[in-house]
Amino acid sequence: MAKNLKHVGKVKNTGARVLVVFRTLPGESNMSLVLPTATLPDQYHDSIMKLVETEQAQDAYEFGEIMHIRPFPDGRPMLRAMQQDNRLQKVATDNVIMTPNPNAEVILADLNVMIAEQKNCTIDDLCTFVKGGEAEKVKAQTKSPKAPEAAPIKAQAAENAVLSDSDIAKSYRSQADALYKEAAQLRKQADELDPPKKKTTKTVEETSA
Numbered sequence: 001m002a003k004n005l006k007h008v009g010k011v012k013n014t015g016a017r018v019l020v021v022f023r024t025l026p027g028e029s030n031m032s033l034v035l036p037t038a039t040l041p042d043q044y045h046d047s048i049m050k051l052v053e054t055e056q057a058q059d060a061y062e063f064g065e066i067m068h069i070r071p072f073p074d075g076r077p078m079l080r081a082m083q084q085d086n087r088l089q090k091v092a093t094d095n096v097i098m099t100p101n102p103n104a105e106v107i108l109a110d111l112n113v114m115i116a117e118q119k120n121c122t123i124d125d126l127c128t129f130v131k132g133g134e135a136e137k138v139k140a141q142t143k144s145p146k147a148p149e150a151a152p153i154k155a156q157a158a159e160n161a162v163l164s165d166s167d168i169a170k171s172y173r174s175q176a177d178a179l180y181k182e183a184a185q186l187r188k189q190a191d192e193l194d195p196p197k198k199k200t201t202k203t204v205e206e207t208s209a
Helices: 042-052 055-059 063-069 078-084 108-119 123-129 131-142 156-161 167-174 176-191 195-208
Strands: 008-011 017-022 031-036 089-092 096-101 104-107
Touching: 008 031, 017 063, 017 096, 042 055, 042 063, 042 078, 055 063, 063 078, 096 108, 104 108, 108 123
Parallel strands: none
Antiparallel strands: 008 017, 008 096, 017 031, 031 089, 096 104
């Protein structure tokens, strides 16, 4: 397993382990789309956890981009399957804790602020970096007054995104290097979140001594 793993987190108020499919949603930058993992059938759980550890998933800006083009062993496209099975959930970004490794925790809302600063854009604009036009499809569906059956899982982006053409794959390849550098920078920033606290503690101890 990678030392630092993107897209992995937990819901703050329940402790439920999740994979963050989209860190923000168009028109709702305070909301994320997540996939709880504990209740997944074994064949789906094992496949998706193996996927999140791959280099391609770690290089991806959003995990949903990789889920969009990868199938489960039964042939079902991952993103569409999870949407159809009502497993994707919208959760406020300040209620999601990213856990890149066992010793680091970052509130998703704070992480989004850092990413926006790095990209020199607003948090509302982060969704525009999703490849293949998927962000606009998310927007078109999640801004509807009601999802089918008024369910709390408003993941229609998944179903529509899967229908995108092969240009998405070309876009992924052409931007792989840039995404890799971005992922490395984000991992570095995550690693640097705790050290300032430790330095402050040492300074206080030295001063009191």
